[in-house]
Amino acid sequence: MKDVKVLGPGCARCRATAQMVLDQAASLGIEVNVEKVTDYAAIAGFGIASTPGIVIDGKVVHAGGLPRPGDVARWLSA
Amino acid sequence: MNTGAPLLQGDWRGDPSQAWWVAGTALAVALWFVLYWQLVPFSEWVVSALALEEGSRLAEAVQFFVYDTPKVLMLLTLVVFAMGVVRSFFSAERTRTLLAGRRQGLGNVAAAGLGVVTPFCSCSAVPLFVGFVSAGVPLGVTFSFLIAAPMINEVALGLLFVLLGWKVALAYLAFGLGVAIVAGWVIGRLRLESWLEEWVRDVRASTAILPEGGETIADRIRAGIEALRDIVGRIWGWVIVGIAVGAFIHGYVPSALLASIMGRDVWWSVPAAVLIGIPIYSNAAGIIPVVEALIGKGAALGTVLAFMMSVIALSMPEMIILRKVLSLRLIAVFTSVVAAGILAVGFLFNALFT
Numbered sequence: 001m002k003d004v005k006v007l008g009p010g011c012a013r014c015r016a017t018a019q020m021v022l023d024q025a026a027s028l029g030i031e032v033n034v035e036k037v038t039d040y041a042a043i044a045g046f047g048i049a050s051t052p053g054i055v056i057d058g059k060v061v062h063a064g065g066l067p068r069p070g071d072v073a074r075w076l077s078a
Numbered sequence: 079m080n081t082g083a084p085l086l087q088g089d090w091r092g093d094p095s096q097a098w099w100v101a102g103t104a105l106a107v108a109l110w111f112v113l114y115w116q117l118v119p120f121s122e123w124v125v126s127a128l129a130l131e132e133g134s135r136l137a138e139a140v141q142f143f144v145y146d147t148p149k150v151l152m153l154l155t156l157v158v159f160a161m162g163v164v165r166s167f168f169s170a171e172r173t174r175t176l177l178a179g180r181r182q183g184l185g186n187v188a189a190a191g192l193g194v195v196t197p198f199c200s201c202s203a204v205p206l207f208v209g210f211v212s213a214g215v216p217l218g219v220t221f222s223f224l225i226a227a228p229m230i231n232e233v234a235l236g237l238l239f240v241l242l243g244w245k246v247a248l249a250y251l252a253f254g255l256g257v258a259i260v261a262g263w264v265i266g267r268l269r270l271e272s273w274l275e276e277w278v279r280d281v282r283a284s285t286a287i288l289p290e291g292g293e294t295i296a297d298r299i300r301a302g303i304e305a306l307r308d309i310v311g312r313i314w315g316w317v318i319v320g321i322a323v324g325a326f327i328h329g330y331v332p333s334a335l336l337a338s339i340m341g342r343d344v345w346w347s348v349p350a351a352v353l354i355g356i357p358i359y360s361n362a363a364g365i366i367p368v369v370e371a372l373i374g375k376g377a378a379l380g381t382v383l384a385f386m387m388s389v390i391a392l393s394m395p396e397m398i399i400l401r402k403v404l405s406l407r408l409i410a411v412f413t414s415v416v417a418a419g420i421l422a423v424g425f426l427f428n429a430l431f432t
Contacts, residue, residue, distance in 0.1 A: 011201040040204050040402060044281045049209030050170035051202040063288060064169055064197060066304065068297075 002032045002076060007043045007053035010036070013066055014052040021054065024072045032076070099296040107156070114152055121145035139329025146321045146367055150237065154310055154317070154363065157236035162305025165197045166298040170206055171288055177223070178214045178285075182266045185219040190258035193226030200228065200396060207403050211274070212281040218266020225416060226258035229391040233313070234362035241370040249427065250383065257387070257419035264415050273408040316364035324371035333375045340377035347381045348424035352417050355388025365389055380427030387420045 004021055008014030018034055025032040037043055037055075046055060050064030054075070061075045121144045130137035173196045177189055198206070203224065210220040230251060239247035271279070293301075327336075340347050369382045397409055404412070 007205075009201060009204065011199075013199075013201075040208060041277050041281060043205050044208040044212060044278075047209070047213075047285045048171065049174045049206050049213070050197070051205050060288065063171055064202070 002030060003057050004032050004034045004076075005037050005046075005055040006034060007037045007046060007048065007055065007063075008051035009040065009043075010038050011051070016066055017052040017054065020067065020069060020072055021076070024069060025076055028073060028077060030076050096294060096296050099299050103299050110152065110156055114149075117145065117149050117152070120148070135329045139325040142328040142371070143321055143325040146241075146324065146370075147318060149240070150317055150321060150363070150367060151310075151314060153236055153240050154233060154313070155306060157232045158309045159302040159306045161232035162302035162309075163298045164195060165305065166293060166301035168192070168196045169288075170196055170198070170202070170209070171285075173223070174210050174213050174215060174285070177210065177219055180216065180219055182216060182218055182263055185216060186222040186259045186262045186266070189215075189219045189222035189262065190226040190255045193223040193258065194230045194255075196223075196227065198227040200399065203396065203399055204402055207400070208278055208281055211278060213285050216266055217271055217274075218262045218264075220262075221265045221412065222258045222262025225261055225391060226255060228396070229258065229387060230254040231362060233309070234366065234386075234390065237362060237366040241366060242373065246379065246383075246431075249430075253383075253423040253426070254387065257391075257416065257423060261412075261415045261419045265412065268411065270408055270411065273405045273411075275403050275405060278403045313361055313363040316361055317367070320360070320364035320367040324367035327368065327371040328374060331375060336372065337376035340372065340381050342378040342381075342428050344378075344381075347378070348384050348428070349421060351381050351385035351424065352388045352420050355385045356392045356413070356417070357394055358389050359393045359395055360389055362386070362390055378428045379431045380424040380429075383427055384420050384424030387423065388417065391420070392416055 002025070004025075006014060006018040006021065008017070014036070018036055021032065021034055025034075037046075043051065043053070046053060046060055048060060048063035052062075052066075053060060053064075054062040054067065054072075056075055056078075062071070121141060124144045125137065125141045128140065130140060173192045176192065177185060180188060207220060207224065210223070211217060215223075235247050235251060238250050338344070340351070365386050369386055372382050373379060392413055397413070400409060400412075
């Protein structure tokens with residue numbers, strides 16, 4: 001079970017990013033627990049400066065803009 | 079966004095089809111130019127096909143609309159794509175690293191410049207602000223970035239260039255950077271760090287280290303296409319409304335009336351334009367066609383540019399977002415400093431451009 005956090009105040013791109021994580025995980029057959037972090041202080045605590053951000057098992061892998069689906073798959077299977 | 083063609087998806091690093099992306103882009107740009115040069119004959123043809131009375135007010139308004147709409151939309155497509163590619167070389171995190179620990183002065187200059195090219199969306203203004211300040215970017219330098227980023231963008235500069243000429247576009251760029259640099263510097267000198275909301279001062283984040291992308295040319299072209307879909311998809315409605323308002327002004331508002339309100343001789347029109355601009359919210363794409371029509375009717379350039387800067391740089395929605403991190407006092411200082419800068423720009427423009 002991978003613990004994924006999508007960081008962002010709830011904008012359209014943040015939702016699209018969370019959906020992309022779910023889609024990629026489903027197609028790879030990886031079990032994920034996706035949590036959306038919308039609190040600004042919590043987001044800032046991860047040390048990023050742009051959203052949406054992705055944190056997988058406590059490690060920041062992405063910040064700013066919609067990620068590439070291929071990259072999401074790579075991060076999930078790492 | 080999983081709706082695109084299969085070509086637009088997936089990871090093609092190490093793919094030999096890089097050349098195809100470059101060739102395809104070159105072809106698309108060439109096609110763009112061919113189409114763009116056909117716009118004047120096209121709009122004349124449409125207006126003549128509508129059989130409107132030559133030189134009538136309605137004909138003037140319709141021609142303005144029919145000519146400007148495809149022109150502005152096409153131009154936006156090219157400029158937004160190009161800027162999307164340029165922005166793929168920058169990120170907010172990298173910019174933060176460049177600015178952290180910078181001193182006032184040079185730091186403000188760097189921040190304003192980076193504000194133009196760093197990808198920025200108003201929905202991430204708060205994370206950006208907190209991320210910058212907690213990583214040791216001085217408050218004034220952060221403000222220089224936050225003023226320049228929305229005010230000087232490719233949409234504004236591209237439209238000014240095509241509709242009003244390169245001199246105006248260049249002057250807007252220079253004066254916009256000037257306002258961002260000076261306003262940020264002033265805010266920095268006032269030492270208002272204690273006026274931040276308490277939780278912001280308490281954030282002690284370690285700076286996240288992101289893996290470098292190793293992006294290919296195809297990735298950057300794709301970033302441009304994505305910017306295109308995102309930005310043009312969001313603003314085309316504003317553009318059409320803006321052009322419709324511009325067309326109305328062009329056809330129906332008498333020049334004498336406008337010149338008496340917004341002309342060069344009316345000194346109070348500049349502060350009035352700034353004040354009126356604060357509660358109005360639009361983006362550059364919606365406001366510039368209006369500006370074009372106003373100038374055509376004898377409004378002074380400095381006055382309308384001050385109005386435009388005020389609408390874009392000082393907006394209520396942005397202040398409501400920033401209220402989460404700034405105290406009301408700090409927002410008031412920010413607004414007054416930026417408004418003073420815009421005021422100066424308005425008077426200066428009116429004095430320079432005759």
